[in-house]
Amino acid sequence: MDESLQRPAGIEGSALKGPFPVGAYAEMLREELRGRARLQLFGEIWNLRKTTARVYFELRDARGAVPCAMWTNKFEALGEIASSLSDGAQIVVAGGPDYYPGSKTSSPSFSFDVTALRVAGEGDLLAQLAALRRQLQGEGLFEPQKLLARPQLPRTIGVVTSESGKARDDILAGLQRRGWAGTLVWGFAPVQDRKAAAAITEALTDLAGTQQVETIIVARGGGSLADLFAFCDETLCRTVALLRVPVIASVGHHTDQTLIDDVAAESCSTPTHAAEAAVPLDINAERDKLRFGVETLSRHAQRAVVGRARALAALARVPGTHITRQRRELHQDARELRAAGQRRLLLERERSATVAEVLRRKTLAGAGPDKLARMRTLEGLSIALAAHDPKGVLERGYTIVDDGEGNVITTAAQAREAENVRLQFADDAVAAKITGSDD
Amino acid sequence: MTEPEQSYEIATGRLEEIIRRLDSGEAGLRETLDLVKEGRTLVEYCAGELEAVSAGLDEIKLDELIARLEDQTPESE
Structure with missing residues (x-):
């Protein structure tokens, strides 16, 4: 079809060129805008809306605004930052002007095509973080985890970390250093993208819900605050604060302070230390x-x-010992008694001899008319007296039997009982043994 | 009345108390023998606890554990 035939006549009296078909002009306009210098702009983000393909928002400041558009996949790749964006946040965008020429059925639109985006300063993020930290602390959510009893020797430990991260190896090394070799439940989760916070929350909840896991470690290596922002997620932190299982956090380096560090039972500077904190005993x-x-x-x-x-x-x-001593003393006493008995016997014998001599002399001195009769009487008495002298009896062939210790044996029964006896003759004593009965 | 829950830290704490008492030399024969008997029971318990966490590392994924627990649930009901 001949375009010139369809072109209407221009406006009468106008010095401007044309009229041209609008589609051609739109294309030309698009090319012209795309040819402008690409640059970075900063301002506040407002009216963020998402579609499957594109994300739209406005970038504003006091003097004006520019509509912006960004491919959704690029926006999602921003991770947790993308979720944290809200009206009024200061951002920096890179890109250039673009024009969508539209069609017969769709409306045209102008936008600044954003190819990169970042939050205008960590100061803003930190301010948001500080506000949330104050809020959680004000609600007393920093305390519950710290009041939980910490098992000294947990049999089962849960770990939430990235499946491919270095933190995994560090945790294993820390547990090995403690000599711990129990059951380790890995709750692998992304630790950086937009879905990280939700995935980490779910893994923590599931681990705590198993009833077997006694301690949970949440670990991630270092990164920028934006990288670690998943661990500042409000829902995640509220969940951790109320878990009945102690959570030990090791997120980023020791200079980073994420919110999960505040609500956890313990915050450690490295995953290795977190593992050692999970098993306090070596x-x-x-x-x-x-x-x-x-x-x-x-x-x-x-x-x-x-x-x-x-x-x-x-x-x-x-x-x-006492009995031996008593026996020795008894023997000594017995010997002394025996000696005393013999001394007394000697004295009695001497006294008998003296009495006999006195009697004999008196007999001689008193001899009178009946001298002979009295002498005979006296002689008889003297003989009777001598008969009572034991020595005399012995000299006559009698023997005194005793038990060897001076106890005189006077009956056969005593002799049989004593067995060992002593026979006292006039001249000496001999030991004897009763060897049989009297038969 | 239930007995208080035993734990490694309670057991080792009591064991240290027992050893301090024995080292003091103030315990008589009956008390010494009772303390030694109690101490040996505590040592056995503690050794069992140490054995339970050092027998061999068993690594499982959370999904596997959950699946295992879900398999067990119907049997226990």
């Missing part, structure tokens, strides 16, 4: 302590039994 050192305990108990048990047994044995020997 298991090898504990084994040594137990060995020492066993040795100490055994030593005390042995000392208590053996030592006291020796003391008892010493006490048991005391009666025997």
Whole structure:
């Protein structure tokens, strides 16, 4: 079709060129705008809206505004920052002007085509973070985790981290250093993109819900504050604060302070330290302590039994020693008694002899008319008296039998009972043994 | 009345108390033998706890654990 045939006549009296078809002009306009210098703009973001393909917002400041558009996939790649954007946030965008020429059925539009975006300063993020931190602290959410009992030897530990991150190896190294080798449940989750906070929250909730996991470690390596922003997510932090299982956080380097560090039971500077905090006891050192305990108990048990047994044995020997001493003293007494008896016998014998001599002299002195009769009487008395002298009896062939210790045996029954006896003759004594019955 | 829950830290704390008492030399024969008996029971418990966390590292993924628990649930009902 001949375009010139369709072109209407221009406006009468106008010095301007044309008229031209609008579509051609729109295309030309688009090309012209696209040819303008690409640059960066900054301002506040307003009226953010998303579609499957494109994200739209306005960039404003006090003097004016520019409509902006960005491909949705590029916007999503911003991660947690994209979620944190809200009206009024200061941002920097890079790109250039573009024009969508529209069509017969769609409206044209002008926009600044954004190819890159960042929050205008961490100051803003930090301000948001500080506000949220004050809010959570004000609600008392920093305390509950710190009040939970921490198992010294957890049998099952849950870990939330990236499946491919270095933190995973560091945690294993920390646990190995403690000598810990129990059950480790890995709750792998993205730790940076837009979905990270939700995924981490879900993994934490699931781990705590298993009833087996006694301690949970959440770990991520270092990064910019924007990279770590998932760990400042309000929902995530509120969830952690109210979990009944202690959470040990190690997010970023020690200079970073994310909100999860505040609400967790403990915050550690590295994943390795987090692992050591999850198992506070060094298991090898504990084994040594137990060995020492066993040795100490055994030593005390042995000392208590053996030592006291020796003391008892010493006490048991005391009666025997006492009896021996008493026996020795009794023997001594018996010897002294025997000696005293013999001395007394000698004295009695001497006294008898003296009395006999006195009687004999008196007999001689008193001899009178009946001298002969009295002498005979006296002689008879003297003989009777002499007959009572034991020595005389012995000289006549009699023998005194005693038990060897001076106790005189006067009956056969006593002799049989004594067995060992002593026969006292006039000149000496001999020991004898009762060897049989009287038959 | 239920007994208080035993834990490694409670057991080792009591064991240290026992050893301090024995080391003091103030315990008589009966008390010493009772303390030694109690101490040996505590040592056995603690050794069991250490064994339970050092027998061998078992790594499982959360999904696997959840699946395992879900498999067990119908059986327990």
